[in-house]
Amino acid sequence: GAVVSQHPSRVICKSGTSVKIECRSLDFQATTMFWYRQFPKKSLMLMATSNEGSKATYEQGVEKDKFLINHASLTLSTLTVTSAHPEDSSFYICSATHSGRAGGTQYFGPGTRLTVL
């Protein structure tokens, strides 16, 4: 149990387009999901906390109008990168908190590699 999926796993898009990334908890409900980005050989950087049924909480320096987050159900959160630019190219990873596991363990999706040309 505790499987988190992400789709797509890899996307290449042109500058100026928008890209939507889905994060799903497959076998548990997650009232809270988190979105991270990771640059090569760097650690995970928290972008935002996504709460089901309410607005996301963004970390300092993360543009909420550029990175739109929607958490419409207990098993799905989406991240939309709007008007993507080459500097948005990165590895985006979501995680979901499984409240039924010890300590409310966070489980990660497999990640989405975004390349903006």
Next chain:
Amino acid sequence: GQNIDQPTEMTATEGAIVQINCTYQTSGFNGLFWYQQHAGEAPTFLSYNVLDGLEEKGRFSSFLSRSKGYSYLLLKELQMKDSASYLCAVRSMRGTALIFGKGTTLSVSS
């Protein structure tokens, strides 16, 4: 502020034992997690400590001392597939996001 420190790189040989240390200074404490991350993949959960002491899970063990702000991950009987980055992460409050260290890249050679 929030700060989590762990060594950048470590090397070891197959069959050996390696200990990866992590020290933390956070505004609160609600658990410490260790994750393994292979290049190009997402982190996978290894262990969780919230009380002082040792948690053992197969070849992997994790230790926590809250008074010292210190944890270590112990890997026994190392295998080549254990070559990966190991991330120490702390949750300062229940329900909040994990704060990650920069990770320790472990290289296992034959």
